[in-house]
Amino acid sequence: MKKKDFKQAKYKVTHLFKLVLGLLYPLRCPVCDGIVLPFGEKICTECLPKLKLITPPYCMKCGKKVKEGDYYCPDCQRYEHLYVRGRALYDYGSVATCLYRFKYGGRREYGDFLGEEMARYLGPFIRETGAEALIPVPLHRKREKKRGYNQAKVLADALGRYAGLPVYGKYLQRVGRGGPLKYLSPEERQNNLKKAFIIKENDVKLKVVIIVDDIYTTGSTVDAVAHVLLEAGVEKVFFLAVSCGAGV
Numbered sequence: 086m087k088k089k090d091f092k093q094a095k096y097k098v099t100h101l102f103k104l105v106l107g108l109l110y111p112l113r114c115p116v117c118d119g120i121v122l123p124f125g126e127k128i129c130t131e132c133l134p135k136l137k138l139i140t141p142p143y144c145m146k147c148g149k150k151v152k153e154g155d156y157y158c159p160d161c162q163r164y165e166h167l168y169v170r171g172r173a174l175y176d177y178g179s180v181a182t183c184l185y186r187f188k189y190g191g192r193r194e195y196g197d198f199l200g201e202e203m204a205r206y207l208g209p210f211i212r213e214t215g216a217e218a219l220i221p222v223p224l225h226r227k228r229e230k231k232r233g234y235n236q237a238k239v240l241a242d243a244l245g246r247y248a249g250l251p252v253y254g255k256y257l258q259r260v261g262r263g264g265p266l267k268y269l270s271p272e273e274r275q276n277n278l279k280k281a282f283i284i285k286e287n288d289v290k291l292k293v294v295i296i297v298d299d300i301y302t303t304g305s306t307v308d309a310v311a312h313v314l315l316e317a318g319v320e321k322v323f324f325l326a327v328s329c330g331a332g333v
């Protein structure tokens with residue numbers, strides 16, 4: 086068999102395999118959580134417009150939506166962040182339920198759609214950063230075991246695939262207790278997070294990286310991760326998230 090014919094045959098078999106797999110395990114829609122219609126897509130045609138992209142004007146530091154004429158959001162006007170810049174894809178309200186199921190409801194399969202959309206819309210930003218690698222925010226080992234996966238890693242893997250960037254999923258480790266941060270004050274969060282991350286792969290040398298997480302809220306997690314990365318010799322740290330959380 087010629088190489089081209091073999092490639093075509095391989096493509097057909099893969100295609101058929103995916104089709105059968107789709108029939109056996111139909112994909113759930115990230116918005117309505119029903120079986121995706123039309124069949125074979127990653128999101129229902131009528132659900133897609135319900136996800137609202139963050140459009141300008143947004144904060145030039147963290148990517149959060151800002152008032153017309155504002156350069157930074159109130160949070161970034163008040164605090165210095167350790168990362169250079171970050172962007173998020175969707176308005177929080179439009180994707181909150183989706184992210185909740187992605188994180189706690191076992192809907193790991195949403196990751197592929199979300200990663201692809203991030204690569205599509207935030208591709209120019211990703212290229213501008215000159216990043217060599219994506220680093221997902223690690224989850225504590227026990228939590229990951231309980232949840233079955235780390236949603237930030239699932240997201241980074243999909244994004245890396247579509248954006249053509251390597252993912253360093255074992256570069257960092259979360260050692261802190263890592264309890265739910267939303268009930269803590271900003272100071273408590275900061276203290277809690279200060280020693281939460283360590284570098285595991287000391288032999289890997291990276292200069293420009295992008296931290297990947299599902300939601301960006303106050304930036305304390307991203308800053309804590311950026312802190313260890315900068316200490317390890319990384320020169321520039323950016324971040325990407327599916328959404329910028331409300332609360333500021």
Ligand SMILES: [Zn+2]
Pocket residue numbers: 114115116117118119121128129132
């Ligand atoms: Zn749907």
Ligand SMILES: [Zn+2]
Pocket residue numbers: 144145146147148149157158159160161162
């Ligand atoms: Zn901001």
